[in-house]
Amino acid sequence: MRVQVNMDRCQHYGQCVFEAPSNFALNDEDLLEYVAEVDDANLEEVRSAVAVCPVQAITLRS
Numbered sequence: 001m002r003v004q005v006n007m008d009r010c011q012h013y014g015q016c017v018f019e020a021p022s023n024f025a026l027n028d029e030d031l032l033e034y035v036a037e038v039d040d041a042n043l044e045e046v047r048s049a050v051a052v053c054p055v056q057a058i059t060l061r062s
């Protein structure tokens with residue numbers, strides 16, 4: 001599975017970082033960075049990140 005973040009929507013508040021630090025991080029400028037490829041072991045936490053994003057910016061697809 002892969003994630004994609006619509007950076008035009010993302011507000012960089014970091015809720016996804018708390019849910020899935022495996023794939024999401026805030027950089028030194030507090031802007032979101034992410035790893036698109038999702039390991040199976042991290043799939044559930046990435047699903048949680050998708051669910052908590054307040055602006056529905058994260059898409060998960062195979």
Ligand code: SF4
Nearest residue numbers: 010011012014016053
């Ligand atoms: S939760 Fe959504 S809006 Fe917040 S940083 Fe993550 S992708 Fe961006």
